[in-house]
Each structure stands twice: as C-alpha cells, then as structure tokens.
Amino acid sequence: MLRILKSLLAESSYFFEKYFGATSIAWSVIFVAFCSAVIIGSTVKGLFWVIEIKKNKKKTEAAKVNLFFPVYIGIMLLITYFINYLVNTAYTWNSKLQRVMSNFEYVLSFKTNRHAFLFALNLPDNVQNKKSLFKMALYLNDKQWDSVFNNTGEGAWYFEKVKKAIFEILHVGDCHLMLSPLQQGWLAYLPIAGMLIVLFIFLLKRNWANTLVSAVACISGLFVNMGASIFMLSAMCFGVIWAIALDTAMKQSIYEGRKSLADKKPSVGQRFRS
Structure with a gap:
C-alpha cells in the first residue's frame, strides 16, 4: 500500500x-x-x-x-x-525536491558553507547539527532564511534558490505541509x-x-x-x-432495466390474440 x-x-x-x-x-x-x-x-x-x-x-x-x-x-x-x-x-x-536537497547537501559538505549556514542560525558546527542540515532546511521559516541570506554574503543567491524551491513544494501560502495545524x-x-x-x-x-x-x-x-x-x-x-x-x-440502470422488461412484456390485447 x-x-x-x-x-x-x-x-x-x-x-x-x-x-x-x-x-x-x-x-x-x-x-x-x-x-x-x-x-x-x-x-x-x-x-x-x-x-x-x-x-x-x-x-x-x-x-x-x-x-x-x-x-x-x-x-x-x-x-x-x-x-x-x-x-x-x-x-x-518528489523529483524536484530530491534534486534541490541533494545539491544542498553537497554544497554544505564544504566546511566554509556549512559554518556560514549554521552561524546564521546561531548553531554550533558540531556532528549533531551536521547530520541534521538536510531536515533543518526543510523547516526553516522566513525569518530564519533572511538571517541565512544576511550572513552568507555572495553565496546568498544560492540559499535564496533553495528557499524558493522548498517553499514552492512544501508550502501552501504561509502554511507548511509537513507541520500539523497545531x-x-x-x-x-x-x-x-x-x-x-x-x-x-x-x-x-x-x-x-x-x-x-x-x-x-x-x-x-x-x-x-x-x-x-x-x-x-x-x-x-x-x-x-x-x-x-x-x-x-445504479438507480438509472435499474429504471432502464425495468423499462426494457416492461417494453418486451406483451400487452393484454397481444396475449388475447395469441
């Protein structure tokens, strides 16, 4: 299933x-x-x-x-x-999200890029955060992305593309499809x-x-x-x-079936003549 x-x-x-x-x-x-x-x-x-x-x-x-x-x-x-x-x-x-996030993982595999991304979110560049980069990006809100743009200098254009793709795929208006209404x-x-x-x-x-x-x-x-x-x-x-x-x-089919049977059934006059 x-x-x-x-x-x-x-x-x-x-x-x-x-x-x-x-x-x-x-x-x-x-x-x-x-x-x-x-x-x-x-x-x-x-x-x-x-x-x-x-x-x-x-x-x-x-x-x-x-x-x-x-x-x-x-x-x-x-x-x-x-x-x-x-x-x-x-x-x-989702093929588009697969492509975007696969490339995102590759870009952040470089220490400089990863450090800049985590620094913008006020997070340390440790093993735990390194493993969570992928899912972390999927849940960032507008304010957090703005912080990333402001702290990544010339590389901000790339993160803007990532944000745009994620929001187009996983958002409906201001709502995130991966989060519950609560x-x-x-x-x-x-x-x-x-x-x-x-x-x-x-x-x-x-x-x-x-x-x-x-x-x-x-x-x-x-x-x-x-x-x-x-x-x-x-x-x-x-x-x-x-x-x-x-x-x-179904009701229409039953009605037409009964009507067809009624049409085929001989009338009283026809039965009398026969």
Missing part, C-alpha cells in the same frame, strides 16, 4: 510540475485522494450492493445508508497515516474547518454514524501534518460525491 501511494504521489507530482507548472505537493495529495475515493468508494459501494441483492431489501437499505460512509472513512483514516508519513518524507519521491497559524485549520462543515451536514440530517466518523476524522486531522489533513478533507468530499454519483447511476 505504501509503495503504491508513494509511486502515485511521485508520478502525479512530476505530471503536475511538467504540464501545469504546479510544484506544490498539495496537488498530488488531492489527486491521490480522488483516486482513493474512486477505488475505495466503488469497492465499498459494490460490497453493499451485493449485500442488498442477497438479503432483505428493507434491512440492507438501512445498512447501505448508515454503514457505507463509516466503512469508507475508516479505510481512509488508515491511508491518511500513510500519507502523513509520505508527506514528511517528500524528499524521497504547530501553525489559523490558516492551517482550514482543512479541519472543511471537515467540520461535512460533520454539521450529517448532524443536521441526524445521521449519527456518519457524524461520529466525521468527528474522528476532524480530531485526527489535528495530529497529522497539514498535507494529511488536506488528504482527509479531499477524501471525505470526493467520497460523498462519488457515492451519490454511483447511487444515481
């Missing part, structure tokens, strides 16, 4: 960057949420349709309404934790707000099972990184839309 998600994120991030110029991994996360909604949603819906055929229609109609979304969200919550890990390790699958400003809570809207819709409809799993999704979104929160919100929205689309298509 992890390998499939990683490959899907890698290919989609390359596709969005090459053909649309969209470098943020948020687009890849949303795309994977859509694919997951289609595959998982179709599978779960298909399972409930089979149950509906085999069992009493009245009982399974209630099961179909009450259990589809909880089962779907339960699976999506599991996938969300995979996405949380993959967003935190985006440098292993570690950031109010904008990082927008995915949680979106989940709350879905929750209140189910609450107004008095669909208690769906309300409960939506609440679990909201709480989980606070403790994963923002990339995973965006995935969870997207999965919830796509799941609802896809379920409605499948139900509509």
Whole structure:
C-alpha cells in the first residue's frame, strides 16, 4: 500500500510540475485522494450492493445508508497515516525536491558553507547539527532564511534558490505541509474547518454514524501534518460525491432495466390474440 501511494504521489507530482507548472505537493495529495475515493468508494459501494441483492431489501437499505460512509472513512483514516508519513518524507519521491536537497547537501559538505549556514542560525558546527542540515532546511521559516541570506554574503543567491524551491513544494501560502495545524497559524485549520462543515451536514440530517466518523476524522486531522489533513478533507468530499454519483447511476440502470422488461412484456390485447 505504501509503495503504491508513494509511486502515485511521485508520478502525479512530476505530471503536475511538467504540464501545469504546479510544484506544490498539495496537488498530488488531492489527486491521490480522488483516486482513493474512486477505488475505495466503488469497492465499498459494490460490497453493499451485493449485500442488498442477497438479503432483505428493507434491512440492507438501512445498512447501505448508515454503514457505507463509516466503512469508507475508516479505510481512509488508515491511508491518511500513510500519507502523513509520505508527506514528511517528500524528499524521497518528489523529483524536484530530491534534486534541490541533494545539491544542498553537497554544497554544505564544504566546511566554509556549512559554518556560514549554521552561524546564521546561531548553531554550533558540531556532528549533531551536521547530520541534521538536510531536515533543518526543510523547516526553516522566513525569518530564519533572511538571517541565512544576511550572513552568507555572495553565496546568498544560492540559499535564496533553495528557499524558493522548498517553499514552492512544501508550502501552501504561509502554511507548511509537513507541520500539523497545531504547530501553525489559523490558516492551517482550514482543512479541519472543511471537515467540520461535512460533520454539521450529517448532524443536521441526524445521521449519527456518519457524524461520529466525521468527528474522528476532524480530531485526527489535528495530529497529522497539514498535507494529511488536506488528504482527509479531499477524501471525505470526493467520497460523498462519488457515492451519490454511483447511487444515481445504479438507480438509472435499474429504471432502464425495468423499462426494457416492461417494453418486451406483451400487452393484454397481444396475449388475447395469441
């Protein structure tokens, strides 16, 4: 599962960057949420349709309404934790970030460059910090990068390029996709707000099972990184839309099937003449 998600994120991030110029991994996360909604949603819906055929229609109609979304969200919550890990390790699958950070490691392997970078952050040039340079750069904020620019002299242009690449890939506005909403400003809570809207819709409809799993999704979104929160919100929205689309298509198919049978059935006059 992890390998499939990683490959899907890698290919989609390359596709969005090459053909649309969209470098943020948020687009890849949303795309994977859509694919997951289609595959998982179709599978779960298909399972409930089979149950509906085999069992009493009245009982399974209630099961179909009450259990589809909880089962779907339960699976999506599991996938969300995979996405949380993959967003935190985006440098292993995003081709542009791989190139930038690989070059960054090489540049800072020289003592002069490394010392200037760490000095700008008021950190000693020791073994521990030397091992953390890679991840350190991924989490620097604007103020810390400005300090690096001001203290690296003629080499500031290079660090500006590194910052630009990292911010384009790992940031959405002022929000960092690798950090949880609890570690950031109010904008990082927008995915949680979106989940709350879905929750209140189910609450107004008095669909208690769906309300409960939506609440679990909201709480989980606070403790994963923002990339995973965006995935969870997207999965919830796509799941609802896809379920409605499948139900509509199934009802239309049943209606057309019954109409076709009715057309083939001979009328009373035809049976009398025969």
